[in-house]
Amino acid sequence: MERIPVLKMGRYLLVTVQVDMHDRLALALQDDLMEQIRRHRARGVLLDISALDLVDSFIGRTIGNIAGMARVLGASTVVTGMRPAVAITLVELGLSWKGVRTALTVERGMELLQKMVGEEEGGGGAPPA
Amino acid sequence: MAQNAYSPLAALLSRHEQTLLDDWVRLQLAGAGRRDDPTVEREVREQSRRFLGALQRALASGSDDIRTDAWGDARAVLTEMSGRRARQGYTPSETATFVFSLKQPLFERLRADAKDPAALTEAVWAASTLLDRLGLFTTEVFQRDRESVIQRQQQEMLELSTPVVRLWDGVLALPLIGTLDSARTQVVMESLLQQVVDTGAGIAIIDITGVPTVDTLVAQHLLKTVAAARLMGADCIISGIRPQIAQTIVHLGVELGDVATKATLADAFAMALRRLGLTVARSAG
Numbered sequence: 190m191e192r193i194p195v196l197k198m199g200r201y202l203l204v205t206v207q208v209d210m211h212d213r214l215a216l217a218l219q220d221d222l223m224e225q226i227r228r229h230r231a232r233g234v235l236l237d238i239s240a241l242d243l244v245d246s247f248i249g250r251t252i253g254n255i256a257g258m259a260r261v262l263g264a265s266t267v268v269t270g271m272r273p274a275v276a277i278t279l280v281e282l283g284l285s286w287k288g289v290r291t292a293l294t295v296e297r298g299m300e301l302l303q304k305m306v307g308e309e310e311g312g313g314g315a316p317p318a
Numbered sequence: 319m320a321q322n323a324y325s326p327l328a329a330l331l332s333r334h335e336q337t338l339l340d341d342w343v344r345l346q347l348a349g350a351g352r353r354d355d356p357t358v359e360r361e362v363r364e365q366s367r368r369f370l371g372a373l374q375r376a377l378a379s380g381s382d383d384i385r386t387d388a389w390g391d392a393r394a395v396l397t398e399m400s401g402r403r404a405r406q407g408y409t410p411s412e413t414a415t416f417v418f419s420l421k422q423p424l425f426e427r428l429r430a431d432a433k434d435p436a437a438l439t440e441a442v443w444a445a446s447t448l449l450d451r452l453g454l455f456t457t458e459v460f461q462r463d464r465e466s467v468i469q470r471q472q473q474e475m476l477e478l479s480t481p482v483v484r485l486w487d488g489v490l491a492l493p494l495i496g497t498l499d500s501a502r503t504q505v506v507m508e509s510l511l512q513q514v515v516d517t518g519a520g521i522a523i524i525d526i527t528g529v530p531t532v533d534t535l536v537a538q539h540l541l542k543t544v545a546a547a548r549l550m551g552a553d554c555i556i557s558g559i560r561p562q563i564a565q566t567i568v569h570l571g572v573e574l575g576d577v578a579t580k581a582t583l584a585d586a587f588a589m590a591l592r593r594l595g596l597t598v599a600r601s602a603g
Contacts, residue, residue: 271549273514273515275549276511276547279546280546291549293515
């Protein structure tokens with residue numbers, strides 16, 4: 190079964206969705222990501238959905254849930270690269286993803302994530318070497 | 319039965335094609351009052367000639383239903399003619415007269431050729447109903463063409479009225495003018511979000527100085543746009559809120575949530591610059 194890879198970068202986990210999400214894949218990603226956050230004691234998750242051009246209510250809710258669950262496990266989540274059509278669909282579906290931070294590009298998302306994690310720890314946001 | 323009713327007509331058309339054409343064109347030009355213009359005459363003659371040809375071919379097929387394939391040619395000629403006239407600004411009656419004016423020369427021919435009154439009545443009736451249907455078809459096509467022109471203009475107006483302006487590196491402005499309805503909000507939202515992607519702007523200012531009234535629906539549309547932009551990672555500031563509109567918003571109990579609002583575009587721009595960490599300073603001297 191195909192999986193969406195979760196890459197570890199220091200204290201951050203990087204997920205880029207490159208295929209069309211379907212329900213099973215989204216749930217597999219959710220399980221996988223939570224497991225990895227716990228194992229690596231990750232402090233931040235960057236979820237890039239710039240290749241995603243179709244969402245339904247289930248996928249939308251699942252991505253929102255992933256961010257919420259990561260929060261519970263102590264990791265901040267930033268969703269990046271959402272396409273206009275996807276944003277419009279989510280708004281029309283009434284999903285506002287309260288508490289999920291977003292950024293236009295992966296680069297800005299990473300900056301934001303480092304700032305968020307840095308603020309939480311009360312120190313500099315740069316990941317340790 | 320149908321074939322019998324139309325066969326005298328078909329025979330007559332092929333026998334007298336040239337005289338019919340001449341009479342018909344003369345009649346059309348006289349009615350239109352544009353006899354002097356040689357280009358109009360040429361065009362009318364060409365259209366009439368093609369229509370008579372197509373009509374003959376269609377009648378030869380024996381089918382009396384103008385929606386069938388046999389009538390495809392005749393329909394194409396009429397569609398082209400009415401489309402051209404719709405663009406040239408003819409009235410619907412002028413366009414429909416193209417077909418209806420064929421009745422007079424046709425009936426005259428039928429009468430001249432007729433041998434017994436019963437057959438004449440039948441032939442006239444058949445020709446009359448046929449031309450009526452063709453005339454109505456022409457009017458319908460004409461109407462459809464005009465409607466498509468109107469629709470295109472509406473679409474163009476919609477696009478014209480929603481420009482997205484780049485104020486600064488990373489700051490977009492969307493001056494809204496006119497009433498916001500669902501269709502317009504959709505266009506506004508799409509063009510704003512597309513610009514956010516294209517320019518990579520992190521802040522978008524929606525200026526509603528030109529929006530005459532804000533009711534709950536308009537407010538909801540605005541909030542949707544803001545929410546969509548936020549999902550993509552861009553912040554929105556709503557500016558240009560006039561005092562009356564501020565009162566209306568509060569009276570209606572519209573919850574703007576944590577959306578930043580400013581009275582003027584200048585204030586919003588200043589706020590955007592501050593968020594980007596930029597300052598505007600007077601040059602020394």
